[in-house]
Amino acid sequence: MSQLKQISHNDNSAPSTPGKFKMEKSPYFNRTRWHYSLAKLTLWSFAFLVVILIFFLRSPTSSVPIDPSRRSLRTYNWGGSAWEKRVRSSARVRSRNGMTVLVTGAAGFVGTHVSSALKRRGDGVLGVDNFNDYYEISLKRARQALLERTGVYIVEGDINDEALLRKLFEVVPFTHVMHLAAQAGVRYAMQNPGSYVHSNIAGFVNLLEVCKSVNPQPAIVWASSSSVYGLNTKVPFSERDRTDQPASLYAATKKAGEEIAHTYNHIYGLSLTGLRFFTVYGPWGRPDMAYFFFTKDILKGKPIPVFEAANHGTVARDFTYIDDIVRGCLGALDTAEKSTGSGGKKKGPAQLRVFNLGNTSPVPVTELVSILERLLKVKAKRNIMKLPRNGDVQFTHANISYAKRELGYKPTTDLQTGLKKFVRWYLNYYSGGKKAVE
Numbered sequence: 001m002s003q004l005k006q007i008s009h010n011d012n013s014a015p016s017t018p019g020k021f022k023m024e025k026s027p028y029f030n031r032t033r034w035h036y037s038l039a040k041l042t043l044w045s046f047a048f049l050v051v052i053l054i055f056f057l058r059s060p061t062s063s064v065p066i067d068p069s070r071r072s073l074r075t076y077n078w079g080g081s082a083w084e085k086r087v088r089s090s091a092r093v094r095s096r097n098g099m100t101v102l103v104t105g106a107a108g109f110v111g112t113h114v115s116s117a118l119k120r121r122g123d124g125v126l127g128v129d130n131f132n133d134y135y136e137i138s139l140k141r142a143r144q145a146l147l148e149r150t151g152v153y154i155v156e157g158d159i160n161d162e163a164l165l166r167k168l169f170e171v172v173p174f175t176h177v178m179h180l181a182a183q184a185g186v187r188y189a190m191q192n193p194g195s196y197v198h199s200n201i202a203g204f205v206n207l208l209e210v211c212k213s214v215n216p217q218p219a220i221v222w223a224s225s226s227s228v229y230g231l232n233t234k235v236p237f238s239e240r241d242r243t244d245q246p247a248s249l250y251a252a253t254k255k256a257g258e259e260i261a262h263t264y265n266h267i268y269g270l271s272l273t274g275l276r277f278f279t280v281y282g283p284w285g286r287p288d289m290a291y292f293f294f295t296k297d298i299l300k301g302k303p304i305p306v307f308e309a310a311n312h313g314t315v316a317r318d319f320t321y322i323d324d325i326v327r328g329c330l331g332a333l334d335t336a337e338k339s340t341g342s343g344g345k346k347k348g349p350a351q352l353r354v355f356n357l358g359n360t361s362p363v364p365v366t367e368l369v370s371i372l373e374r375l376l377k378v379k380a381k382r383n384i385m386k387l388p389r390n391g392d393v394q395f396t397h398a399n400i401s402y403a404k405r406e407l408g409y410k411p412t413t414d415l416q417t418g419l420k421k422f423v424r425w426y427l428n429y430y431s432g433g434k435k436a437v438e
């Protein structure tokens with residue numbers, strides 16, 4: 001810097017308009033000017049490189065793909081009094097007996113719907129999300145904008161960031177955590193196993209570590225998955241069934257989460273409720289899921305891969321509509337008992353639960369495609385393929401009697417009705433809001 005100053009000081013005589021600069025005759029002067037110019041050029045090039053480097057390191061939409069297993073290396077901006085004020089205001093309870101909920105994965109599909117439902121009924125809600133690039137970030141940003149309009153602020157950060165989580169609990173004594181941040185998708189686990197360990201295991205443990213040590217400890221409700229039933233053949237799946245033969249690393253990390261939850265409940269008295277979601281779909285959904293990209297590809301006239309089991313066996317899912325899932329999540333939060341620990345120590349036994357949240361009405365994937373064809377009024381180009389051995393299971397079917405009894409859970413939306421709502425949203429969203437939504 002001092003060198004730079006010196007150069008500009010010595011350079012006072014030079015005209016500021018480059019085109020008007022006249023060369024002097026003296027060879028000595030030429031040589032020194034050449035040296036100065038070279039030094040100047042080197043300095044500016046260096047400064048330029050630093051600026052470029054900072055841009056790539058900080059830009060969330062940078063074209064350099066971020067390895068999701070190393071997401072914790074990304075830096076996020078948080079802190080400061082204005083930030084704390086926003087956090088407090090978002091988490092402010094507006095109803096009598098309302099709860100203060102930290103929602104992780106708030107810019108995700110389920111996270112957005114749950115956050116807005118909680119806010120609507122007067123609970124205090126603060127979101128946290130790392131806005132990773134697993135699928136289109138613009139959709140996450142649009143969900144964020146939607147939540148902002150309802151008064152929910154999403155802090156940008158990773159659940160692996162212990163300092164951030166501690167700070168959030170310092171600013172707001174959350175009574176509940178709705179933990180929905182996760183690396184989802186059963187097939188992607190073959191491509192990026194590290195991201196599942198990072199979010200579903202390391203991230204979950206980090207969150208639990210913080211929750212166990214704060215005072216008061218919050219009650220935690222979190223997203224497990226129907227995929228924990230793995231290769232089981234007995235249907236419908238009951239919470240009492242074995243869950244020790246997962247078919248994907250995704251399922252294995254969710255199962256690990258259930259075991260980890262047991263440990264934190266046992267040692268620290270944390271109140272923990274796991275919800276096994278069954279193929280959740282609906283407006284603002286996940287573009288990596290079949291119903292979503294089938295819609296996109298059918299509209300584009302592109303062939304869609306429709307899986308079938310051996311001997312033309314049916315592949316089916318217990319597709320569950322988002323509004324039903326939201327009611328299940330709120331039911332779980334409302335019935336969650338307080339954690340019993342304090343000062344990082346257990347003071348007595350605490351609640352530990354796991355529930356199926358499904359629809360109890362499996363539908364073949366071929367039927368899903370037929371419904372979409374009718375709704376979109378376009379014939380799909382079906383490319384029938386063997387069910388891949390990379391994580392898929394042939395069918396899922398939930399027994400929901402436990403959730404019914406304990407949470408008052410009662411799904412009411414069939415696939416046809418739910419997909420109609422999804423398609424209406426999809427057409428409106430991707431036409432830039434130009435199509436009227438009924």
Ligand SMILES: O=C(O)[C@H]1O[C@H](OP(=O)(O)OP(=O)(O)OC[C@H]2O[C@@H](n3ccc(=O)[nH]c3=O)[C@H](O)[C@@H]2O)[C@H](O)[C@@H](O)[C@@H]1O
Pocket residue numbers: 184185186224225226227276277278279280288289290291305306307315316317365392393394396
């Ligand atoms: O229930 C769950 O726990 C899981 O539900 C979904 O997993 P999945 O049921 O496999 O959902 P999709 O990937 O949307 O697949 C739906 C159905 O379409 C089939 N499919 C999928 C992809 C494809 O190209 N073709 C195809 O026929 C699948 O075999 C499956 O039967 C989610 O992606 C998981 O994150 C979630 O945890």
